[in-house]
Amino acid sequence: xxxxxxxxxxxxxxxxxxxxxxxxxxxxxxxxxxxxxxxxxxxxxxxxxxxxxxxxxxxxxxxxxxxxxxxxxxxxxxxxxxxxxxxxxxxxxxxxxxxxxxxxxxxxxxxxxxxxxxxxxxxxxxxxxxxxxxxxxxxxxxxxxxxxxxxxxxxxxxxxxxxxxxxxxxxxxxxxxxxxxxxxxxxxxxxxxxxxxxxxxxxxxxxxxxxxxxxxxxxxxxxxxxxxxxxxxxxxxxxxxxxxxxxxxxxxxxxxxxxxxxxxxxxxxxxxxxxxxxxxxxxxxxxxxxxxxxxxxxxxxxxxxxxxxxxxxxxxxxxxxxxxxxxxxxxxxxxxxxxxxxxxxxxxxxxxxxxxxxxxxxxxxxxxxxxxxxxxxxxxxxxxxxxxxxxxxxxxxxxxxxxxxxxxxxxxxxxxxxxxxxxxxxxxxxxxxxxxxxxxxxxxxxxxxxxxxxxxxxxxxxxxxx
RNA sequence: GGCGACGUAGCCAAGUGGUUAAGGCAGAGGUCUGCAAAACCUCCAUCGCGGGUUCGAAUCCCGCCGUCGCCUCCA
Numbered sequence: 001x002x003x004x005x006x007x008x009x010x011x012x013x014x015x016x017x018x019x020x021x022x023x024x025x026x027x028x029x030x031x032x033x034x035x036x037x038x039x040x041x042x043x044x045x046x047x048x049x050x051x052x053x054x055x056x057x058x059x060x061x062x063x064x065x066x067x068x069x070x071x072x073x074x075x076x077x078x079x080x081x082x083x084x085x086x087x088x089x090x091x092x093x094x095x096x097x098x099x100x101x102x103x104x105x106x107x108x109x110x111x112x113x114x115x116x117x118x119x120x121x122x123x124x125x126x127x128x129x130x131x132x133x134x135x136x137x138x139x140x141x142x143x144x145x146x147x148x149x150x151x152x153x154x155x156x157x158x159x160x161x162x163x164x165x166x167x168x169x170x171x172x173x174x175x176x177x178x179x180x181x182x183x184x185x186x187x188x189x190x191x192x193x194x195x196x197x198x199x200x201x202x203x204x205x206x207x208x209x210x211x212x213x214x215x216x217x218x219x220x221x222x223x224x225x226x227x228x229x230x231x232x233x234x235x236x237x238x239x240x241x242x243x244x245x246x247x248x249x250x251x252x253x254x255x256x257x258x259x260x261x262x263x264x265x266x267x268x269x270x271x272x273x274x275x276x277x278x279x280x281x282x283x284x285x286x287x288x289x290x291x292x293x294x295x296x297x298x299x300x301x302x303x304x305x306x307x308x309x310x311x312x313x314x315x316x317x318x319x320x321x322x323x324x325x326x327x328x329x330x331x332x333x334x335x336x337x338x339x340x341x342x343x344x345x346x347x348x349x350x351x352x353x354x355x356x357x358x359x360x361x362x363x364x365x366x367x368x369x370x371x372x373x374x375x376x377x378x379x380x381x382x383x384x385x386x387x388x389x390x391x392x393x394x395x396x397x398x399x400x401x402x403x404x405x406x407x408x409x410x411x412x413x414x415x416x417x418x419x420x421x422x423x424x425x426x427x428x429x430x431x432x433x434x435x436x437x438x439x440x441x442x443x444x445x446x447x448x449x450x451x452x453x454x455x456x457x458x459x460x461x462x463x464x465x466x
Numbered sequence: 467g468g469c470g471a472c473g474u475a476g477c478c479a480a481g482u483g484g485u486u487a488a489g490g491c492a493g494a495g496g497u498c499u500g501c502a503a504a505a506c507c508u509c510c511a512u513c514g515c516g517g518g519u520u521c522g523a524a525u526c527c528c529g530c531c532g533u534c535g536c537c538u539c540c541a
Binding site: 028030031032040042044047048073074227230232233234235258263267294302305313316320323326355363369370374432435441448454 | 469471477489498500505536541
Protein backbone atom coordinates (compact mmCIF):
# COMPACT_ATOMS: atom_id res chain seq x y z
CA UNK A 1 0.00 0.00 0.00
CA UNK A 2 2.80 2.32 0.94
CA UNK A 3 5.52 2.90 -1.56
CA UNK A 4 9.02 2.84 -0.19
CA UNK A 5 12.06 3.89 -2.19
CA UNK A 6 15.78 3.58 -1.62
CA UNK A 7 17.30 7.02 -1.26
CA UNK A 8 20.98 7.29 -2.16
CA UNK A 9 21.19 10.37 0.03
CA UNK A 10 20.28 8.51 3.22
CA UNK A 11 21.30 5.03 2.05
CA UNK A 12 18.03 3.54 3.16
CA UNK A 13 14.49 2.84 2.05
CA UNK A 14 12.10 5.61 2.93
CA UNK A 15 8.35 6.01 2.68
CA UNK A 16 7.61 7.89 -0.50
CA UNK A 17 5.69 11.08 0.08
CA UNK A 18 5.79 13.79 -2.55
CA UNK A 19 6.02 17.42 -1.53
CA UNK A 20 2.69 18.19 -3.12
CA UNK A 21 0.06 15.48 -2.59
CA UNK A 22 -0.79 13.68 -5.79
CA UNK A 23 2.00 15.19 -7.86
CA UNK A 24 5.50 13.88 -8.44
CA UNK A 25 8.22 16.07 -9.83
CA UNK A 26 10.96 13.92 -11.29
CA UNK A 27 14.17 14.91 -13.03
CA UNK A 28 16.37 12.33 -14.70
CA UNK A 29 19.73 13.04 -16.30
CA UNK A 30 19.63 12.35 -20.01
CA UNK A 31 22.40 11.68 -22.49
CA UNK A 32 25.10 13.82 -23.98
CA UNK A 33 24.24 13.59 -27.64
CA UNK A 34 27.36 13.02 -29.68
CA UNK A 35 27.08 9.38 -30.74
CA UNK A 36 24.69 6.44 -30.89
CA UNK A 37 23.03 5.57 -27.62
CA UNK A 38 23.85 2.16 -26.17
CA UNK A 39 21.86 -0.29 -24.07
CA UNK A 40 23.23 1.31 -20.92
CA UNK A 41 21.29 4.44 -21.82
CA UNK A 42 18.36 2.20 -22.63
CA UNK A 43 18.50 0.61 -19.20
CA UNK A 44 18.46 3.93 -17.40
CA UNK A 45 15.65 5.30 -19.49
CA UNK A 46 13.61 2.12 -19.03
CA UNK A 47 14.18 2.01 -15.28
CA UNK A 48 12.79 5.50 -14.84
CA UNK A 49 10.02 4.80 -17.35
CA UNK A 50 8.90 1.91 -15.15
CA UNK A 51 9.12 4.09 -12.05
CA UNK A 52 7.04 6.73 -13.77
CA UNK A 53 4.46 4.22 -14.99
CA UNK A 54 4.11 2.72 -11.55
CA UNK A 55 3.71 6.13 -9.92
CA UNK A 56 1.00 6.91 -12.46
CA UNK A 57 -0.60 3.54 -11.79
CA UNK A 58 -0.75 4.56 -8.15
CA UNK A 59 -2.61 7.69 -9.14
CA UNK A 60 0.13 10.31 -9.12
CA UNK A 61 0.45 12.95 -11.75
CA UNK A 62 4.08 12.76 -12.79
CA UNK A 63 5.97 15.66 -14.28
CA UNK A 64 9.01 13.99 -15.78
CA UNK A 65 11.90 16.09 -17.05
CA UNK A 66 14.86 14.67 -18.92
CA UNK A 67 17.58 16.88 -20.34
CA UNK A 68 19.68 16.64 -23.46
CA UNK A 69 23.24 17.86 -23.12
CA UNK A 70 23.77 19.43 -26.50
CA UNK A 71 26.66 21.72 -25.52
CA UNK A 72 29.72 19.80 -24.46
CA UNK A 73 33.40 19.23 -25.20
CA UNK A 74 32.74 15.83 -26.70
CA UNK A 75 30.23 17.27 -29.12
CA UNK A 76 32.64 20.01 -30.08
CA UNK A 77 35.43 17.50 -30.66
CA UNK A 78 33.23 15.20 -32.71
CA UNK A 79 32.06 18.15 -34.77
CA UNK A 80 35.65 19.11 -35.48
CA UNK A 81 36.42 15.57 -36.61
CA UNK A 82 33.46 15.24 -38.90
CA UNK A 83 33.04 18.81 -40.06
CA UNK A 84 29.38 18.80 -39.14
CA UNK A 85 28.30 21.90 -37.19
CA UNK A 86 27.93 21.02 -33.46
CA UNK A 87 24.25 21.86 -33.19
CA UNK A 88 23.32 19.90 -36.28
CA UNK A 89 25.22 16.94 -34.97
CA UNK A 90 23.58 17.17 -31.55
CA UNK A 91 20.17 17.73 -33.07
CA UNK A 92 20.53 14.67 -35.24
CA UNK A 93 21.35 12.45 -32.27
CA UNK A 94 18.49 13.94 -30.26
CA UNK A 95 16.04 13.04 -33.01
CA UNK A 96 17.44 9.57 -33.14
CA UNK A 97 17.25 9.16 -29.39
CA UNK A 98 13.60 10.21 -29.41
CA UNK A 99 12.84 7.57 -32.01
CA UNK A 100 14.61 5.00 -29.89
CA UNK A 101 12.56 5.98 -26.85
CA UNK A 102 9.47 5.20 -28.91
CA UNK A 103 10.93 1.95 -30.17
CA UNK A 104 11.70 0.93 -26.59
CA UNK A 105 8.16 1.82 -25.53
CA UNK A 106 9.45 4.49 -23.17
CA UNK A 107 6.90 7.19 -22.49
CA UNK A 108 8.34 10.47 -23.62
CA UNK A 109 9.24 12.69 -20.67
CA UNK A 110 6.91 15.60 -20.07
CA UNK A 111 9.67 18.12 -20.80
CA UNK A 112 12.98 17.52 -22.58
CA UNK A 113 15.02 20.70 -22.30
CA UNK A 114 18.34 21.28 -23.99
CA UNK A 115 21.31 23.19 -22.67
CA UNK A 116 21.21 25.46 -25.67
CA UNK A 117 17.70 26.50 -24.69
CA UNK A 118 18.55 27.10 -21.04
CA UNK A 119 21.45 29.53 -21.33
CA UNK A 120 19.67 32.54 -19.78
CA UNK A 121 18.68 30.54 -16.72
CA UNK A 122 22.18 29.12 -16.41
CA UNK A 123 23.77 32.55 -16.55
CA UNK A 124 21.34 33.85 -13.96
CA UNK A 125 22.17 31.01 -11.64
CA UNK A 126 25.93 31.42 -12.04
CA UNK A 127 25.56 35.12 -11.27
CA UNK A 128 23.56 34.35 -8.14
CA UNK A 129 26.27 31.97 -6.98
CA UNK A 130 28.92 34.64 -7.53
CA UNK A 131 26.82 37.17 -5.64
CA UNK A 132 26.46 34.80 -2.73
CA UNK A 133 30.19 34.11 -2.58
CA UNK A 134 29.97 30.53 -3.79
CA UNK A 135 31.64 31.20 -7.11
CA UNK A 136 34.36 33.35 -8.59
CA UNK A 137 35.44 34.50 -12.02
CA UNK A 138 38.93 34.11 -13.48
CA UNK A 139 39.76 35.17 -17.04
CA UNK A 140 36.24 34.67 -18.29
CA UNK A 141 35.79 31.36 -16.45
CA UNK A 142 33.61 30.93 -13.41
CA UNK A 143 34.31 28.28 -10.81
CA UNK A 144 32.34 26.91 -7.91
CA UNK A 145 34.13 27.36 -4.61
CA UNK A 146 33.76 23.89 -3.15
CA UNK A 147 35.26 24.88 0.21
CA UNK A 148 32.47 27.40 0.69
CA UNK A 149 29.90 24.62 0.75
CA UNK A 150 30.16 22.98 4.16
CA UNK A 151 28.08 19.90 3.39
CA UNK A 152 29.78 19.17 0.09
CA UNK A 153 30.12 15.41 -0.34
CA UNK A 154 26.94 14.43 1.47
CA UNK A 155 25.51 12.43 -1.44
CA UNK A 156 28.61 10.47 -2.40
CA UNK A 157 29.88 10.43 1.18
CA UNK A 158 33.27 11.69 0.20
CA UNK A 159 35.43 13.95 2.25
CA UNK A 160 37.77 16.23 0.41
CA UNK A 161 40.58 15.25 2.80
CA UNK A 162 40.21 11.60 1.74
CA UNK A 163 40.71 12.42 -1.88
CA UNK A 164 44.32 11.42 -2.25
CA UNK A 165 44.71 11.72 -6.00
CA UNK A 166 41.34 11.94 -7.68
CA UNK A 167 38.18 13.83 -6.92
CA UNK A 168 38.93 16.88 -8.89
CA UNK A 169 38.13 18.34 -12.22
CA UNK A 170 41.17 18.72 -14.37
CA UNK A 171 39.88 21.68 -16.33
CA UNK A 172 41.95 24.84 -15.94
CA UNK A 173 43.86 23.61 -12.91
CA UNK A 174 46.09 26.66 -12.88
CA UNK A 175 43.23 29.13 -12.66
CA UNK A 176 41.35 27.64 -9.75
CA UNK A 177 41.66 28.64 -6.13
CA UNK A 178 41.44 25.02 -5.17
CA UNK A 179 41.84 21.85 -7.23
CA UNK A 180 38.42 20.62 -6.13
CA UNK A 181 36.62 23.63 -7.57
CA UNK A 182 34.73 22.92 -10.75
CA UNK A 183 33.69 25.02 -13.73
CA UNK A 184 30.31 26.70 -13.92
CA UNK A 185 31.19 28.67 -17.00
CA UNK A 186 33.99 28.09 -19.49
CA UNK A 187 35.49 30.94 -21.51
CA UNK A 188 35.49 30.49 -25.25
CA UNK A 189 38.96 29.53 -26.52
CA UNK A 190 38.49 28.79 -30.21
CA UNK A 191 36.20 30.59 -32.61
CA UNK A 192 34.45 27.34 -33.65
CA UNK A 193 33.26 26.64 -30.12
CA UNK A 194 29.61 27.41 -29.43
CA UNK A 195 29.54 30.47 -27.20
CA UNK A 196 27.08 32.88 -25.66
CA UNK A 197 27.52 36.37 -24.29
CA UNK A 198 27.65 36.55 -20.54
CA UNK A 199 28.71 38.99 -17.82
CA UNK A 200 32.11 37.24 -17.95
CA UNK A 201 32.51 37.37 -21.70
CA UNK A 202 31.77 34.82 -24.38
CA UNK A 203 31.65 31.26 -23.22
CA UNK A 204 29.57 28.20 -22.48
CA UNK A 205 28.19 26.44 -19.39
CA UNK A 206 30.07 23.77 -17.49
CA UNK A 207 28.53 20.35 -17.33
CA UNK A 208 26.87 20.33 -13.91
CA UNK A 209 25.17 23.70 -13.88
CA UNK A 210 22.80 22.83 -16.71
CA UNK A 211 20.89 20.33 -14.63
CA UNK A 212 20.63 22.67 -11.67
CA UNK A 213 19.24 25.38 -13.94
CA UNK A 214 16.83 23.06 -15.72
CA UNK A 215 15.46 21.62 -12.51
CA UNK A 216 14.74 25.08 -11.17
CA UNK A 217 13.30 26.31 -14.44
CA UNK A 218 10.93 23.41 -15.06
CA UNK A 219 10.21 21.98 -11.62
CA UNK A 220 11.15 24.57 -9.00
CA UNK A 221 13.82 24.73 -6.29
CA UNK A 222 12.98 21.38 -4.69
CA UNK A 223 11.81 18.26 -6.50
CA UNK A 224 10.66 14.85 -5.36
CA UNK A 225 12.84 12.49 -7.35
CA UNK A 226 16.19 13.07 -8.97
CA UNK A 227 17.41 10.10 -10.96
CA UNK A 228 20.24 8.90 -13.13
CA UNK A 229 22.87 6.21 -13.48
CA UNK A 230 24.93 5.50 -10.38
CA UNK A 231 28.03 6.63 -12.25
CA UNK A 232 26.64 10.15 -11.93
CA UNK A 233 26.57 10.19 -8.15
CA UNK A 234 30.02 11.68 -8.12
CA UNK A 235 30.84 14.23 -9.27
CA UNK A 236 27.78 15.22 -11.27
CA UNK A 237 24.99 14.91 -8.71
CA UNK A 238 27.21 15.98 -5.86
CA UNK A 239 27.98 19.16 -7.76
CA UNK A 240 24.36 19.69 -8.68
CA UNK A 241 23.47 19.60 -5.02
CA UNK A 242 26.27 22.02 -4.20
CA UNK A 243 25.14 24.51 -6.84
CA UNK A 244 21.39 24.30 -6.37
CA UNK A 245 21.32 24.22 -2.60
CA UNK A 246 23.87 27.00 -2.24
CA UNK A 247 21.92 29.09 -4.69
CA UNK A 248 18.33 28.33 -3.63
CA UNK A 249 18.79 27.70 0.08
CA UNK A 250 16.52 24.69 -0.33
CA UNK A 251 17.07 20.96 -0.75
CA UNK A 252 17.44 20.00 -4.40
CA UNK A 253 15.64 16.68 -4.24
CA UNK A 254 13.84 14.68 -1.61
CA UNK A 255 14.75 11.27 -3.06
CA UNK A 256 17.84 10.38 -5.07
CA UNK A 257 17.41 7.23 -7.17
CA UNK A 258 20.25 5.62 -9.10
CA UNK A 259 20.21 2.69 -11.47
CA UNK A 260 23.02 0.15 -11.80
CA UNK A 261 25.27 -0.20 -14.82
CA UNK A 262 25.02 -2.65 -17.68
CA UNK A 263 27.89 -5.11 -17.42
CA UNK A 264 29.30 -6.52 -20.59
CA UNK A 265 31.69 -9.47 -20.26
CA UNK A 266 32.35 -8.61 -16.66
CA UNK A 267 32.89 -4.92 -16.94
CA UNK A 268 30.91 -1.76 -17.29
CA UNK A 269 29.88 -0.94 -20.81
CA UNK A 270 30.95 2.51 -21.86
CA UNK A 271 32.04 4.54 -24.77
CA UNK A 272 35.54 4.91 -23.44
CA UNK A 273 36.02 1.15 -23.07
CA UNK A 274 34.67 0.60 -26.55
CA UNK A 275 32.68 -2.46 -25.50
CA UNK A 276 29.34 -1.17 -26.59
CA UNK A 277 26.12 -2.67 -27.79
CA UNK A 278 24.05 0.12 -29.24
CA UNK A 279 20.28 0.29 -29.02
CA UNK A 280 20.19 -0.11 -32.79
CA UNK A 281 22.32 -3.25 -32.55
CA UNK A 282 19.94 -4.76 -30.07
CA UNK A 283 16.69 -3.81 -31.75
CA UNK A 284 17.93 -5.08 -35.09
CA UNK A 285 17.79 -8.58 -33.66
CA UNK A 286 15.36 -8.52 -30.78
CA UNK A 287 12.00 -7.23 -29.72
CA UNK A 288 12.08 -4.21 -27.38
CA UNK A 289 10.20 -6.33 -24.82
CA UNK A 290 13.21 -8.64 -24.63
CA UNK A 291 15.43 -5.86 -23.38
CA UNK A 292 12.79 -4.60 -21.00
CA UNK A 293 12.44 -8.11 -19.62
CA UNK A 294 16.17 -8.14 -19.05
CA UNK A 295 15.89 -4.92 -17.06
CA UNK A 296 12.84 -6.17 -15.16
CA UNK A 297 14.56 -9.43 -14.31
CA UNK A 298 16.91 -7.96 -11.76
CA UNK A 299 16.76 -5.07 -9.36
CA UNK A 300 17.28 -1.64 -10.91
CA UNK A 301 20.01 -0.70 -8.45
CA UNK A 302 22.11 -3.74 -9.25
CA UNK A 303 24.40 -4.17 -12.22
CA UNK A 304 22.69 -5.77 -15.21
CA UNK A 305 24.67 -8.67 -16.58
CA UNK A 306 24.41 -8.72 -20.35
CA UNK A 307 25.47 -11.56 -22.61
CA UNK A 308 23.99 -13.83 -25.28
CA UNK A 309 22.74 -16.34 -22.79
CA UNK A 310 20.64 -13.92 -20.73
CA UNK A 311 19.22 -12.43 -23.91
CA UNK A 312 18.17 -15.87 -25.03
CA UNK A 313 16.60 -16.52 -21.64
CA UNK A 314 14.67 -13.27 -21.83
CA UNK A 315 13.55 -14.19 -25.33
CA UNK A 316 12.08 -17.43 -24.00
CA UNK A 317 10.52 -15.65 -21.06
CA UNK A 318 8.76 -13.31 -23.45
CA UNK A 319 7.33 -16.27 -25.33
CA UNK A 320 5.93 -17.60 -22.10
CA UNK A 321 4.30 -14.29 -21.23
CA UNK A 322 2.82 -14.08 -24.71
CA UNK A 323 1.37 -17.54 -24.23
CA UNK A 324 -0.95 -16.20 -21.55
CA UNK A 325 -2.68 -14.00 -24.09
CA UNK A 326 -3.82 -16.81 -26.34
CA UNK A 327 -7.59 -17.12 -26.54
CA UNK A 328 -9.53 -19.60 -24.44
CA UNK A 329 -10.56 -22.94 -25.89
CA UNK A 330 -13.66 -23.46 -23.79
CA UNK A 331 -16.51 -21.33 -22.49
CA UNK A 332 -16.89 -22.46 -18.90
CA UNK A 333 -17.65 -19.36 -16.84
CA UNK A 334 -18.48 -21.02 -13.53
CA UNK A 335 -17.12 -23.69 -11.27
CA UNK A 336 -13.99 -24.22 -9.20
CA UNK A 337 -11.63 -23.70 -12.15
CA UNK A 338 -13.11 -20.31 -12.98
CA UNK A 339 -13.09 -19.33 -9.33
CA UNK A 340 -9.47 -20.41 -8.97
CA UNK A 341 -8.51 -18.28 -11.96
CA UNK A 342 -10.18 -15.16 -10.60
CA UNK A 343 -8.56 -15.77 -7.24
CA UNK A 344 -5.17 -16.15 -8.90
CA UNK A 345 -5.63 -12.87 -10.73
CA UNK A 346 -6.54 -11.10 -7.51
CA UNK A 347 -3.57 -12.58 -5.69
CA UNK A 348 -1.18 -11.73 -8.52
CA UNK A 349 -2.28 -8.13 -8.55
CA UNK A 350 -1.95 -7.83 -4.80
CA UNK A 351 1.52 -9.34 -4.76
CA UNK A 352 2.57 -7.36 -7.78
CA UNK A 353 1.74 -4.14 -5.97
CA UNK A 354 3.44 -5.26 -2.79
CA UNK A 355 6.61 -6.03 -4.74
CA UNK A 356 6.57 -2.76 -6.64
CA UNK A 357 5.87 -0.84 -3.46
CA UNK A 358 9.10 -2.24 -2.09
CA UNK A 359 11.49 0.00 -3.97
CA UNK A 360 10.23 -1.14 -7.37
CA UNK A 361 11.12 -4.80 -6.98
CA UNK A 362 10.36 -5.66 -10.59
CA UNK A 363 11.98 -9.09 -10.43
CA UNK A 364 9.60 -10.20 -7.70
CA UNK A 365 6.67 -8.49 -9.44
CA UNK A 366 7.50 -10.32 -12.64
CA UNK A 367 7.65 -13.60 -10.74
CA UNK A 368 4.07 -13.05 -9.61
CA UNK A 369 3.03 -12.36 -13.17
CA UNK A 370 4.53 -15.71 -14.22
CA UNK A 371 2.36 -17.30 -11.55
CA UNK A 372 -0.63 -15.67 -13.20
CA UNK A 373 0.51 -17.00 -16.56
CA UNK A 374 0.41 -20.50 -15.16
CA UNK A 375 -3.04 -19.94 -13.66
CA UNK A 376 -4.36 -18.67 -16.99
CA UNK A 377 -2.88 -21.63 -18.87
CA UNK A 378 -4.30 -24.07 -16.36
CA UNK A 379 -7.74 -22.49 -16.62
CA UNK A 380 -7.56 -22.59 -20.40
CA UNK A 381 -6.72 -26.28 -20.30
CA UNK A 382 -9.69 -26.79 -17.99
CA UNK A 383 -12.01 -25.17 -20.49
CA UNK A 384 -12.54 -21.87 -18.70
CA UNK A 385 -13.56 -19.06 -21.02
CA UNK A 386 -15.83 -16.06 -21.25
CA UNK A 387 -15.95 -13.38 -18.61
CA UNK A 388 -13.62 -14.87 -15.97
CA UNK A 389 -11.00 -15.70 -18.55
CA UNK A 390 -11.18 -12.24 -20.09
CA UNK A 391 -10.96 -10.68 -16.68
CA UNK A 392 -7.80 -12.59 -15.77
CA UNK A 393 -6.21 -11.72 -19.07
CA UNK A 394 -7.19 -8.08 -18.58
CA UNK A 395 -5.46 -8.04 -15.19
CA UNK A 396 -2.41 -9.62 -16.78
CA UNK A 397 -2.39 -7.05 -19.57
CA UNK A 398 -2.84 -4.21 -17.13
CA UNK A 399 0.07 -5.25 -14.93
CA UNK A 400 2.47 -6.06 -17.75
CA UNK A 401 1.47 -2.69 -19.16
CA UNK A 402 2.54 -0.99 -15.93
CA UNK A 403 5.94 -2.54 -16.50
CA UNK A 404 5.89 -1.13 -20.01
CA UNK A 405 5.74 -4.45 -21.81
CA UNK A 406 3.93 -4.36 -25.12
CA UNK A 407 3.40 -8.10 -25.51
CA UNK A 408 2.59 -7.88 -29.17
CA UNK A 409 2.82 -11.24 -30.91
CA UNK A 410 5.51 -11.18 -33.52
CA UNK A 411 4.29 -8.98 -36.32
CA UNK A 412 3.56 -10.65 -39.61
CA UNK A 413 6.22 -8.72 -41.43
CA UNK A 414 6.18 -11.24 -44.25
CA UNK A 415 2.45 -10.95 -44.61
CA UNK A 416 2.60 -11.67 -48.33
CA UNK A 417 3.35 -15.26 -47.48
CA UNK A 418 0.39 -15.72 -45.20
CA UNK A 419 -2.18 -17.00 -47.70
CA UNK A 420 0.33 -19.60 -48.86
CA UNK A 421 1.06 -20.69 -45.32
CA UNK A 422 -2.66 -21.00 -44.67
CA UNK A 423 -2.88 -23.13 -47.78
CA UNK A 424 -0.08 -25.42 -46.67
CA UNK A 425 -1.64 -25.77 -43.25
CA UNK A 426 -4.94 -26.67 -44.88
CA UNK A 427 -3.34 -29.26 -47.11
CA UNK A 428 -1.51 -30.71 -44.15
CA UNK A 429 -4.77 -31.01 -42.24
CA UNK A 430 -6.20 -33.06 -45.08
CA UNK A 431 -3.10 -35.24 -45.04
CA UNK A 432 -3.56 -35.78 -41.34
CA UNK A 433 -7.16 -36.73 -41.81
CA UNK A 434 -5.97 -39.30 -44.33
CA UNK A 435 -3.34 -40.39 -41.81
CA UNK A 436 -0.55 -39.48 -44.20
CA UNK A 437 1.72 -38.82 -41.27
CA UNK A 438 5.02 -38.76 -43.13
CA UNK A 439 3.87 -36.09 -45.55
CA UNK A 440 2.14 -34.09 -42.83
CA UNK A 441 5.31 -34.12 -40.76
CA UNK A 442 7.36 -33.09 -43.75
CA UNK A 443 5.20 -30.01 -44.22
CA UNK A 444 5.53 -29.17 -40.55
CA UNK A 445 9.30 -29.64 -40.53
CA UNK A 446 9.86 -27.60 -43.65
CA UNK A 447 7.67 -24.78 -42.39
CA UNK A 448 9.62 -24.83 -39.14
CA UNK A 449 12.81 -24.33 -41.11
CA UNK A 450 11.18 -21.27 -42.65
CA UNK A 451 10.35 -19.88 -39.23
CA UNK A 452 6.75 -20.96 -39.02
CA UNK A 453 5.68 -22.95 -35.98
CA UNK A 454 2.63 -25.22 -36.20
CA UNK A 455 0.51 -26.34 -33.31
CA UNK A 456 -2.17 -28.98 -33.59
CA UNK A 457 -4.96 -28.31 -31.13
CA UNK A 458 -8.27 -30.03 -30.74
CA UNK A 459 -9.87 -27.19 -32.70
CA UNK A 460 -7.47 -27.47 -35.58
CA UNK A 461 -4.01 -26.29 -36.44
CA UNK A 462 -2.66 -22.83 -35.69
CA UNK A 463 0.58 -21.30 -36.84
CA UNK A 464 2.80 -18.40 -35.83
CA UNK A 465 6.09 -16.82 -36.80
CA UNK A 466 8.98 -17.92 -34.66
C1' G B 467 45.24 4.47 -1.86
C1' G B 468 39.95 6.43 -0.50
C1' C B 469 34.58 5.51 -0.86
C1' G B 470 30.75 1.98 -2.13
C1' A B 471 28.14 -2.44 -3.93
C1' C B 472 27.77 -7.49 -4.65
C1' G B 473 28.85 -13.14 -4.07
C1' U B 474 21.76 -17.68 -3.51
C1' A B 475 20.76 -24.36 -7.97
C1' G B 476 24.06 -25.61 -14.71
C1' C B 477 22.55 -20.11 -16.14
C1' C B 478 19.65 -15.42 -14.84
C1' A B 479 17.47 -13.89 -10.29
C1' A B 480 13.91 -12.61 -5.79
C1' G B 481 14.21 -13.22 -0.66
C1' U B 482 17.79 -9.55 4.26
C1' G B 483 15.96 -12.96 11.69
C1' G B 484 11.41 -17.76 12.32
C1' U B 485 6.19 -22.23 8.01
C1' U B 486 8.33 -26.73 2.70
C1' A B 487 14.68 -20.60 0.10
C1' A B 488 9.86 -16.86 -5.31
C1' G B 489 10.00 -16.86 -10.53
C1' G B 490 12.30 -17.60 -15.48
C1' C B 491 15.81 -20.47 -18.72
C1' A B 492 18.13 -25.24 -19.25
C1' G B 493 17.71 -30.57 -17.66
C1' A B 494 15.02 -35.43 -16.03
C1' G B 495 10.38 -38.17 -15.69
C1' G B 496 5.06 -38.07 -16.68
C1' U B 497 -0.09 -36.46 -18.80
C1' C B 498 -2.00 -34.92 -23.54
C1' U B 499 -0.74 -36.02 -28.97
C1' G B 500 -0.60 -40.43 -34.77
C1' C B 501 4.30 -38.24 -33.62
C1' A B 502 5.50 -33.40 -32.22
C1' A B 503 4.70 -28.50 -30.34
C1' A B 504 2.28 -25.84 -26.63
C1' A B 505 0.18 -26.48 -21.94
C1' C B 506 -0.12 -29.01 -17.31
C1' C B 507 2.00 -32.32 -13.20
C1' U B 508 6.47 -34.12 -10.60
C1' C B 509 11.78 -33.74 -9.64
C1' C B 510 16.23 -30.56 -9.45
C1' A B 511 19.86 -25.27 -4.08
C1' U B 512 20.74 -24.98 2.80
C1' C B 513 22.44 -19.67 0.37
C1' G B 514 31.50 -17.71 -1.36
C1' C B 515 34.75 -19.53 3.03
C1' G B 516 35.78 -19.31 8.47
C1' G B 517 34.33 -17.58 13.14
C1' G B 518 30.61 -15.07 16.35
C1' U B 519 25.63 -13.08 18.22
C1' U B 520 20.71 -15.55 18.88
C1' C B 521 16.02 -20.28 21.23
C1' G B 522 16.53 -19.59 15.84
C1' A B 523 20.50 -16.54 10.27
C1' A B 524 20.98 -16.97 3.38
C1' U B 525 19.19 -12.72 6.29
C1' C B 526 22.93 -9.32 12.06
C1' C B 527 28.53 -8.74 13.56
C1' C B 528 33.97 -9.80 12.60
C1' G B 529 37.75 -11.79 9.42
C1' C B 530 39.21 -13.88 4.77
C1' C B 531 38.67 -14.89 -0.50
C1' G B 532 36.46 -13.28 -5.06
C1' U B 533 33.82 -9.96 -8.54
C1' C B 534 32.31 -5.11 -9.84
C1' G B 535 31.49 0.34 -9.62
C1' C B 536 33.00 5.51 -8.43
C1' C B 537 37.34 8.70 -7.45
C1' U B 538 38.80 11.83 -15.42
C1' C B 539 33.88 12.24 -19.72
C1' C B 540 30.06 8.55 -18.85
C1' A B 541 22.97 6.23 -18.08
